[in-house]
Amino acid sequence: MSSLSAIQFGIDEKAARVVQKHPRLAAMLPAEVDELVTGFLSAKALAAAVSDLQVESVDLTDELDASLRAGEVPDAAELVDRYATAKRKADELRAVRAELAALPVRFVSDIVRMINEEVRVMPDVLAEELDELLDRAAEVVAQLDGIDSAEAAVDAEKAAEWRQLKTHAAELAELRSAQIALARLEDPLNLTPGSAGLALLLFGGIERVVPDLARRLTSQVRNAITGDAITTLPFPLFDLGSPLHLLAVLRNRNLLQPHVARPEEIAERLAAVHGASEPAAVQPDRTRSAQLGGEHEAMRDMSRRARNATIATPKVLQPWD
Structure with a gap:
């Protein structure tokens, strides 16, 4: 039996909302819907975990201010590599977060499509x-x-x-x-x-x-x-x-x-x-x-x-x- 209670269907997804409200109807759904619900919950958990990740933030202005005032010139190659690495990781994290945020939505769309097919019978x-x-x-x-x-x-x-x-x-x-x-x-x-x-x-x-x-x-x-x-x-x-x-x-x-x-x-x-x-x-x-x-x-x-x-x-x- 599919547990749809964790999903918040949209106002236009009327058939899904009806099936969600009636356990007798939810029990008629095929096993694949259970798999999609599990996928939805897993995707939400993964997206939340990635959202909590932090990357090193490099502020060159604040970091170099004191050194340059004291006449200290940091190694240029090391500075560029460190800044570029931090920026790349931040960009990659934002991209991964955007990809993972779309996963639960995709699972819900598949669930709604399958429910719309099943309500006919x-x-x-x-x-x-x-x-x-x-x-x-x-x-x-x-x-x-x-x-x-x-x-x-x-x-x-x-x-x-x-x-x-x-x-x-x-x-x-x-x-x-x-x-x-x-x-x-x-x-x-x-x-x-x-x-x-x-x-x-x-x-x-x-x-x-x-x-x-x-x-x-x-x-x-x-x-x-x-x-x-x-x-x-x-x-x-x-x-x-x-x-x-x-x-x-x-x-x-x-x-x-x-x-x-x-x-x-x-x-x-x-x-x-x-x-x-x-x-x-x-x-x-x-x-x-x-x-x-x-x-x-x-x-x-x-x-x-x-x-x-x-x-x-x-x-x-x-x-x-």
């Missing part, structure tokens, strides 16, 4: 890791059938399983964070927090679960008790580290189709979602959701339970962490 690796993670977490979720909170897990003597679920949820959040950071390198405008574009990036079937996705994400209702604004979604869609998010994803995996998409892969879907959005005063078409069968009905039930839980607790959908 990183979404594919993340997609495989997502499937593997969800498969592992599905075993735990199966053991938590009917359990939607830590309290219920304790009552059912499944506290250990709930802790496992939270561990998987934290890993999912870390993976999704890396995915989103990569995607925003290509399209920062359509993948803002809480946006329809972000929802499509995470799920291949979210617009079937929430047909009026764009409207729901832009219009909010208020909690009857607290007055807090809440988004009327059937599960905590963007709370990626929440156990409830992972439970919903795995219990409705076939419907939601969690995936790792690239921005260009969701462009048509995003246009369709925004094109189908309705004014806030217009009620969404319920006939489309009725066509989705039992799985969609389960998602609607979850939405109703979430709204009921919101009335009882000020903190929306997060009292179970």
Whole structure:
């Protein structure tokens, strides 16, 4: 795994900065990057050592002043040789320092070039890791059938399983964070927090679960008790580290189709979602959701339970962490 923490990438080296920030992405880099990082650190150490070297400084004026006043004339050949040697060494040291100062920069340029090449395939690796993670977490979720909170897990003597679920949820959040950071390198405008574009990036079937996705994400209702604004979604869609998010994803995996998409892969879907959005005063078409069968009905039930839980607790959908 490449350790990039010692390198300060430039503001325009965005892909390198993203990979540096996410250990999961840095772990995907080839071994040659480790060699380049080692070369960078070695070059910096060598440049610093050479920078500390000193050469003899010869000031002929000060040195000869006293001798000449006393009538002493130094050996001309020896004086010239001594002065020329000192000047040559000083010039050579400056030249070596300049050469060595450029070495770390060259290593960083090679690292950035290699990272820019590797980020093209990183979404594919993340997609495989997502499937593997969800498969592992599905075993735990199966053991938590009917359990939607830590309290219920304790009552059912499944506290250990709930802790496992939270561990998987934290890993999912870390993976999704890396995915989103990569995607925003290509399209920062359509993948803002809480946006329809972000929802499509995470799920291949979210617009079937929430047909009026764009409207729901832009219009909010208020909690009857607290007055807090809440988004009327059937599960905590963007709370990626929440156990409830992972439970919903795995219990409705076939419907939601969690995936790792690239921005260009969701462009048509995003246009369709925004094109189908309705004014806030217009009620969404319920006939489309009725066509989705039992799985969609389960998602609607979850939405109703979430709204009921919101009335009882000020903190929306997060009292179970």
